Amino acid sequence: MENQNLTSTATANTSLMQNLQEVRDMIRRHKRKDIIFASVGLLALVLALLTLLTLFSDLVIDGYPKFNPDFLTEFPSRRAAHAGILSAWVGSLLVMLVTFLTAVPMGVAAGLYLEEYAPKNWLSDLIEINVSNLAGVPSIVYGLLALGLFVYGLDLGQSILTAGLTLGLLILPIVIVSTREAIRAIPASIREAAYAVGATKWQVVKDHVLKYSQGGIMTGVIIGMSRALGETAPIITIGALTFIAFLPPAPISTTAPFINFEWLSSGFTVLPIQMFNWLSRPDHAFQVNAAATGAIIILVTLLMNGVAIWLRYKIRKNIKW
Amino acid sequence: MDQVSHVTKAESRNLNFYYSNGAHALKGINMPLYENKITALIGPSGCGKSTFLRCFNRMHDLYPGNRYDGQIVMHPDNTNILADGVDPIEVRMRISMVFQKPNPFPKSIYENVAYGLRVRGGKNKKVIDDKVEQALRGAALWDEVKDRLNDLAFNLSGGQQQRLCIARALATDPEIMLFDEPTSALDPIATASIEELMTELRNKLTILVVTHNMQQAARVSDYTAYMYLGDLVEFSKTDDIFIKPKDKRTEDYITGRIG
Ligand SMILES: Nc1ncnc2c1ncn2[C@@H]1O[C@H](COP(=O)(O)OP(=O)(O)OP(=O)(O)O)[C@@H](O)[C@H]1O
Ligand SMILES: [Mg+2]
Numbered sequence: 001m002e003n004q005n006l007t008s009t010a011t012a013n014t015s016l017m018q019n020l021q022e023v024r025d026m027i028r029r030h031k032r033k034d035i036i037f038a039s040v041g042l043l044a045l046v047l048a049l050l051t052l053l054t055l056f057s058d059l060v061i062d063g064y065p066k067f068n069p070d071f072l073t074e075f076p077s078r079r080a081a082h083a084g085i086l087s088a089w090v091g092s093l094l095v096m097l098v099t100f101l102t103a104v105p106m107g108v109a110a111g112l113y114l115e116e117y118a119p120k121n122w123l124s125d126l127i128e129i130n131v132s133n134l135a136g137v138p139s140i141v142y143g144l145l146a147l148g149l150f151v152y153g154l155d156l157g158q159s160i161l162t163a164g165l166t167l168g169l170l171i172l173p174i175v176i177v178s179t180r181e182a183i184r185a186i187p188a189s190i191r192e193a194a195y196a197v198g199a200t201k202w203q204v205v206k207d208h209v210l211k212y213s214q215g216g217i218m219t220g221v222i223i224g225m226s227r228a229l230g231e232t233a234p235i236i237t238i239g240a241l242t243f244i245a246f247l248p249p250a251p252i253s254t255t256a257p258f259i260n261f262e263w264l265s266s267g268f269t270v271l272p273i274q275m276f277n278w279l280s281r282p283d284h285a286f287q288v289n290a291a292a293t294g295a296i297i298i299l300v301t302l303l304m305n306g307v308a309i310w311l312r313y314k315i316r317k318n319i320k321w
Numbered sequence: 322m323d324q325v326s327h328v329t330k331a332e333s334r335n336l337n338f339y340y341s342n343g344a345h346a347l348k349g350i351n352m353p354l355y356e357n358k359i360t361a362l363i364g365p366s367g368c369g370k371s372t373f374l375r376c377f378n379r380m381h382d383l384y385p386g387n388r389y390d391g392q393i394v395m396h397p398d399n400t401n402i403l404a405d406g407v408d409p410i411e412v413r414m415r416i417s418m419v420f421q422k423p424n425p426f427p428k429s430i431y432e433n434v435a436y437g438l439r440v441r442g443g444k445n446k447k448v449i450d451d452k453v454e455q456a457l458r459g460a461a462l463w464d465e466v467k468d469r470l471n472d473l474a475f476n477l478s479g480g481q482q483q484r485l486c487i488a489r490a491l492a493t494d495p496e497i498m499l500f501d502e503p504t505s506a507l508d509p510i511a512t513a514s515i516e517e518l519m520t521e522l523r524n525k526l527t528i529l530v531v532t533h534n535m536q537q538a539a540r541v542s543d544y545t546a547y548m549y550l551g552d553l554v555e556f557s558k559t560d561d562i563f564i565k566p567k568d569k570r571t572e573d574y575i576t577g578r579i580g
Contacts, residue, residue: 120385189424193486196378197437197493198414207436212427319427320475 056298063292071292076244076274083289085296087244088274091160092229094248094263095270098164099171099228104221106168107175111217114176115183116205135173142170143237151238158239160248161264166234171224178220182213187321215315222308226301232272244269271297327355330497330527331377334392336403338372341386346372348551349391354497356396359519359528361542361559363535365574368548370531374499377402377529378416379409395496414441417490418499422506423482425474425489430466433474433485437493452492459525460488461518480511487518498522500530504537516541535575539563547571 074084114131118124146166150156156165186209194204210217248266252259269277271293278290331354338347346369354360362370372381379402381387392401395415402412417437425433434453435443443449453470457463462484466477474485483503490498500519504512519528519541532538538545539559546556547568555562555571566572 187424189420189422190426192380192383192420193424193426193489194436194440195383196380196413196418196420197440197489198410199436199440200410203440207439208426318473318475321427 056295059291059295059298061291063288063290063295065288066292071289076277083278083286085271085274085289085293087247088269088271088293089296090247091244091268092270094160095163095167095235095268096225096229098161098264099167100221100225102165102168103171103175103224107172107221107224108179108217110172111176111179111183112205112209115180116201116209131173131176135177138233139170139231140233140237142166143234145169146234146238158241158267159264160266160268162238163235163240163268163270166238167228167231170231170234171228174224174227175217175220178223179213179217182216182220183209185216186212190321212319215312218315219308219312222304222311226304229301229304230272230297232276235270235273236276240273241267241269327358329353329396330356331393331395331402333373333376334394336373336376336389336391336393338369338376338381339388339390340372341384346551347376350553352546352553352556354527354529355544356527357523357525358543359523359530359541360544360546361538362529362531362546362548363533363538363574364548364554366533369551370548371501373548374418374501374529374531377497377499378413378418379403380418382409414493415495416497416499417493417495419483419486419490419501419503421502423479423486425477425482425485428474429471430474430477430485431470434488434492437489441493453488456488456492457485459491459522460484461514462488478511480507480514483507483511483515484518487515491522495526497527497529500528502531502533505533512537535563547574549574 071084072089073086074082075086076088077083110131114124114127118127143166146162146169150162150165151158156162190208190212191204194208199207244267248263248268250263275290275293275297278286278293281287333350333352336347336350337345339345350373362373364370375381376389376393381389389403391403393403394401400407402416426436428436431453434456435449438449438452443452454463454467457466462481465481466472466485474482477485483506487503503519504515507515516537519530522528523543530542542559544556545559545562547554547562547566547570549570555566555568557567562571563575566575
């Protein structure tokens, strides 16, 4: 009797151990897949980073001789050694300013309207699809549109204003889409909480919706701006000059009325165009300038994206849902 | 009997409600809310308790396509708060709400409570300070948070967060306060403190509370309404409904045969 019990316990034990062994084997098999996937992912990441790093260091090494303050304070010149990017970075800065001032208010307002105010029906669906599609339209198409609309139609000329508006239009969908995404991430319960104490729609939007979505919105804006910074095709299409040895009139002056808008209608060049111009020269010395300019563009872009990540982290830190 | 001796604070009259998908969630509900009393809404899941509760502060207006039919009349002014001409914002200023899951804003404790006052244009710091303190005391939270009013509300425990939401709803001196399962996300101790709070609040205002917890309804409420599939089956004094329910369905639910 006792013996029997013992043997049955023993068999139960062995089968339990067997079971356990099977489970362990299974887990090991599953984990192998984990490792495989992680390695593939890591490999892809390393490859991408390596490519970027090679590209960047290549530009840095080629452009190294030009990394001095003079490069930033000199105008372009026929003599490569003296040529700088003063007019190009000032041009980029001013164009970006116009882009920022048009795309951000318009994009945020449009996203906010679509998400919070617009009735949800087939028309808003249609608009949504179109806005998302616009983000994928090749940038040269925007250039053509701008050439017809801003340069000839509105007679704005081949100016900073035209370029800024064109790039503003180009990144508008990015700003709209990221605004909507950021707004959608706010849970309904927070909105209901605000409405329940008697807030109006605008109060809910300004005190809550905009506040909690600003991290996402700013990220979208910065990503859009860094894209605009590197855009070349649409700017060439609207007829930016490639050789500019003057600066636009300063927007701010020390004498009344302190602010002027002449710079908006000034001719200009931007960093990627300056780079493109130098690249197309046969003289090797200019290739050095091009490389240095390229390195600077990448650096600024990386910096902007870094700021975007930091902002998102900082703003999300106090929000948990 | 003495039901009639109570002052009616609000009453729904033949109230029907339809969700945007056409679902007929409330079917001709007639029910009073007595002033300075706690009325509990009970019934099986999906019977329309939340739907009914959310009619009182016009929360359904936030989502397009929802439709009310019938009236909710508030006294003493006799306003039908569902009428087209009545602004839902005005209704929400008079009737506040505490939700099932605590939903503080990602702001400081102070700002959470002050928000209702700010929405009403409150600017005077002294006045707001006083109101915030009063509301936090009213919500039995003051002693726990008075030294860290500028901390983020998320850093409070679940029960504290819910009391904060009560304080937020209280700060604007509402006439009626709605609670949708206010303790279902809380542990027994936090639940007990919220229940105690509700019975104290009764002196100041009228309360309508949805609960899944029969004991809770029996403990805190003066009146109980039993709903089933969008109908109001029975409404009477809590003692009566739990001791001698008139309707078979109520009896079945209370004794645990449905739901
Ligand atoms: N947004 C909605 N759209 C369509 N139908 C809905 C919606 N919300 C609820 N309903 C339906 O309305 C009915 C009542 O729902 P309600 O949320 O009021 O129930 P409840 O009594 O609060 O249930 P619970 O106890 O589970 O919270 C249910 O049949 C539900 O499916
Ligand atoms: Mg409910």
